[in-house]
Amino acid sequence: NAGVTQTPKFQVLKTGQSMTLQCAQDMNHNSMYWYRQDPGMGLRLIYYSASEGTTDKGEVPNGYNVSRLNKREFSLRLESAAPSQTSVYFCASSEPRTRLYNEQFFGPGTRLTVL
Amino acid sequence: QQQVKQSPQSLIVQKGGISIINCAYENTAFDYFPWYQQFPGKGPALLIAIRPDVSEKKEGRFTISFNKSAKQFSLHIMDSQPGDSATYFCAASRRSGSARQLTFGSGTQLTVLP
Numbered sequence: 001n002a003g004v005t006q007t008p009k010f011q012v013l014k015t016g017q018s019m020t021l022q023c024a025q026d027m028n029h030n031s032m033y034w035y036r037q038d039p040g041m042g043l044r045l046i047y048y049s050a051s052e053g054t055t056d057k058g059e060v061p062n063g064y065n066v067s068r069l070n071k072r073e074f075s076l077r078l079e080s081a082a083p084s085q086t087s088v089y090f091c092a093s094s095e096p097r098t099r100l101y102n103e104q105f106f107g108p109g110t111r112l113t114v115l
Numbered sequence: 116q117q118q119v120k121q122s123p124q125s126l127i128v129q130k131g132g133i134s135i136i137n138c139a140y141e142n143t144a145f146d147y148f149p150w151y152q153q154f155p156g157k158g159p160a161l162l163i164a165i166r167p168d169v170s171e172k173k174e175g176r177f178t179i180s181f182n183k184s185a186k187q188f189s190l191h192i193m194d195s196q197p198g199d200s201a202t203y204f205c206a207a208s209r210r211s212g213s214a215r216q217l218t219f220g221s222g223t224q225l226t227v228l229p
Contacts, residue, residue: 004158031214040124042204042219043159050214058216090158094215102215103149106158 002026004107006091012113013081021076021110023091031094032074033058033104034066036087043090049074081114088112118142119207121220128227134192136223138205141186145207145218148181150190153202153222162203163190195227 030051035043045058047066065077092104149164165172165179178191205220
């Protein structure tokens with residue numbers, strides 16, 4: 001039982017390049033989330049998916065797109081990377097989706113640098 | 116707009132001391148308040164959480180105090196240990212459509228000296 005896995009662990013991009021961050025969970029959770037973590041700003045929600053087939057914007061969605069491929073997988077795409085997107089990206093999942101006291105389980109993160 | 120404000124940004128405590136981290140929120144739609152602990156190179160993990168109808172929750176050396184009228188809550192770590200050295204995030208949860216969203220504070224880097 002691996003929990004939440006993310007690939008890659010590290011990535012360096014040049015401005016304007018594109019890439020997709022992958023996330024998968026094996027806990028049969030309905031809800032999945034993408035956050036970015038920047039120094040002094042905590043974790044900010046980029047996009048989330050309440051259930052398979054649905055996605056919604058979070059606090060900082062500009063410059064990103066997401067795909068909920070199936071119940072297990074939720075990917076984050078940067079179409080044209082910018083230096084402001086240099087950050088550590090975390091994927092999380094939770095279940096049940098509307099339970100009041102649901103815990104979010106986080107992956108190990110992807111450290112992205114955009115030059 | 117920082118909906119959950121956390122202080123201090125960093126904290127240094129001697130082994131055996133008490134660590135106190137404070138948070139304040141504005142949105143009254145928040146209805147669940149968890150704390151997450153993050154070690155370097157790892158993702159955050161749930162440490163302890165409280166409902167707003169409870170004023171205090173204790174789990175081992177970790178206690179949350181909650182003041183609903185002041186919209187403030189705090190984490191107390193008793194008998195702090197070097198192994199507690201980590202970054203701590205307070206958070207507030209609310210329902211958003213068919214899911215729940217967490218809003219995080221900015222984090223507190225705790226260092227416990229041996």
